[in-house]
Amino acid sequence: MQQAIERNVSYQPVIGLEVHVELATQSKMFCGCRNVFGAPPNTLVCPVCLGMPGTLPVINRRAVEFLCKTGMALGCDVAPFSKFDRKNYFYPDMPKNYQISQYDMPLTTGGSVRLASGKRIALNRIHLEEDTGKNIHAGTSMAASEYTLIDYNRAGVPLMEIVSEPHIATPEEAEQYLSALKSVLSYIGVSDVKMHEGSLRCDANISVRPAGTSTLGVKAEVKNMNSFRSVVRALRFEIERQTEALTSGERIIQETRNWDDARGVTYSTRSKEQAHDYRYFPDPDLVPLTLDDATLAQWREELPELPLDKRDRFIAEYGVSEYEAGILTEDRSAAEFFEAVARACGDGKQAANWMLGDVRRSLEKHSLTLATSPVRPAQLAELIRIVAAGQISGKAAKEVCDAVVAEGTDPQAVVAQRGLSQISDTEAVGAMVDDALAANPESVASYKGGKAKALEFLVGQVMKSSRGKANIDIVRELLRERLG
Numbered sequence: 001m002q003q004a005i006e007r008n009v010s011y012q013p014v015i016g017l018e019v020h021v022e023l024a025t026q027s028k029m030f031c032g033c034r035n036v037f038g039a040p041p042n043t044l045v046c047p048v049c050l051g052m053p054g055t056l057p058v059i060n061r062r063a064v065e066f067l068c069k070t071g072m073a074l075g076c077d078v079a080p081f082s083k084f085d086r087k088n089y090f091y092p093d094m095p096k097n098y099q100i101s102q103y104d105m106p107l108t109t110g111g112s113v114r115l116a117s118g119k120r121i122a123l124n125r126i127h128l129e130e131d132t133g134k135n136i137h138a139g140t141s142m143a144a145s146e147y148t149l150i151d152y153n154r155a156g157v158p159l160m161e162i163v164s165e166p167h168i169a170t171p172e173e174a175e176q177y178l179s180a181l182k183s184v185l186s187y188i189g190v191s192d193v194k195m196h197e198g199s200l201r202c203d204a205n206i207s208v209r210p211a212g213t214s215t216l217g218v219k220a221e222v223k224n225m226n227s228f229r230s231v232v233r234a235l236r237f238e239i240e241r242q243t244e245a246l247t248s249g250e251r252i253i254q255e256t257r258n259w260d261d262a263r264g265v266t267y268s269t270r271s272k273e274q275a276h277d278y279r280y281f282p283d284p285d286l287v288p289l290t291l292d293d294a295t296l297a298q299w300r301e302e303l304p305e306l307p308l309d310k311r312d313r314f315i316a317e318y319g320v321s322e323y324e325a326g327i328l329t330e331d332r333s334a335a336e337f338f339e340a341v342a343r344a345c346g347d348g349k350q351a352a353n354w355m356l357g358d359v360r361r362s363l364e365k366h367s368l369t370l371a372t373s374p375v376r377p378a379q380l381a382e383l384i385r386i387v388a389a390g391q392i393s394g395k396a397a398k399e400v401c402d403a404v405v406a407e408g409t410d411p412q413a414v415v416a417q418r419g420l421s422q423i424s425d426t427e428a429v430g431a432m433v434d435d436a437l438a439a440n441p442e443s444v445a446s447y448k449g450g451k452a453k454a455l456e457f458l459v460g461q462v463m464k465s466s467r468g469k470a471n472i473d474i475v476r477e478l479l480r481e482r483l484g
């Protein structure tokens with residue numbers, strides 16, 4: 001009986017994420033080497049980032065600015081005084097045998113990430129450090145690598161570590177958190193946040209505990225997740241693994257586990273070192289970082305409107321749905337494009353319909369994006385205006401839209417070139433309607449005899465005689481009028 005009850009205990013996950021973000025500065029964190037992705041191995045190095053004796057690091061001001069702006073955007077407290085520490089460890093990816101990081105005085109503390117659902121995930125801290133080099137395991141053996149190559153191009157690249165509190169409740173929420181964070185970072189322009197190129201990396205701390213209890217369970221740190229999708233899968237796997245272990249009476253040990261995307265499992269790599277193993281101490285080569293109020297105020301001033309604020313404003317200002325506003329604000333330049341169209345045509349709802357419908361389809365069809373297409377907001381606004389004015393039909397508008405998106409031609413020019421103008425002049429359409437009525441007395445009779453369908457036949461006749469150019473709404477209206 002006792003066992004039966006225990007087996008029915010349900011466990012809930014407790015998740016915290018550590019996100020590493022490479023900052024999109026021109027140069028590295030403490031030297032003048034260029035900070036770019038994809039250069040030939042070991043071409044972006046110098047005595048400073050290679051840790052040669054006698055060299056001195058210099059703090060990259062732009063990296064500090066980027067981190068502070070991120071902190072401000074996420075409502076963190078920015079410390080006017082902080083310092084850099086050495087994190088000592090021996091591994092070939094760090095030529096100095098220590099990494100410059102921030103230990104007990106990070107640049108920011110507190111703050112939160114707002115999810116699309118409205119929930120806020122609290123942050124513990126954001127600190128600045130330098131990235132490590134990259135080990136490349138190589139060789140001809142299929143079973144294991146025979147030797148390791150090291151590329152130091154990444155060593156010393158500015159890296160921001162964003163540590164959340166363990167307030168994430170599900171794998172799906174972890175994905176929402178990452179997506180919200182990524183969106184904010186790309187809006188501020190501090191990183192290109194490409195997970196596949198490693199400029200955004202995520203480790204997860206996860207434990208489970210009996211539902212309704214508040215004591216934290218023993219956690220595992222999961223690494224090596226290379227996409228949002230693999231974060232979700234790895235977390236789901238861990239929840240199941242830990243729940244099964246506890247249910248069968250095993251104890252969870254604190255350890256680091258790697259995610260294997262191909263096999264869909266995590267596996268243990270080492271039991272977790274304690275923080276003091278790193279023998280942190282203040283870096284004697286760097287002066288503490290002090291930030292004056294005027295600089296902080298200026299950085300705050302330079303912050304753009306954030307994605308969810310923009311989303312809420314679009315809903316209020318342009319009458320678009322929450323769903324539409326969410327998609328429209330995913331990318332900052334796309335959001336600004338939409339807003340320019342909406343302002344120029346004065347109809348936000350229509351602007352959203354076009355952006356999310358035909359414009360999107362045309363972009364996909366021609367393998368373009370808003371950034372690579374020659375289309376300008378004023379052209380889409382013009383298209384929306386001429387459709388509203390009845391100058392072209394809905395069908396013709398799609399054709400014009402496609403040409404505008406693919407070639408950047410002005411809509412009026414497309415209409416003229418392709419003869420897409422619609423005949424909306426009541427007198428002209430009226431004459432065609434009269435002709436159709438005179439030519440089809442049987443249809444007129446059967447409509448009057450109660451066959452509503454006959455009206456559509458007559459509409460079709462007028463459209464045919466106008467070669468599709470008559471305004472179909474006006475045709476229908478005039479037919480109804482004439483037929484009484």
Ligand SMILES: [Zn+2]
Pocket residue numbers: 028031032033044045046047048049050156
């Ligand atoms: Zn360097």
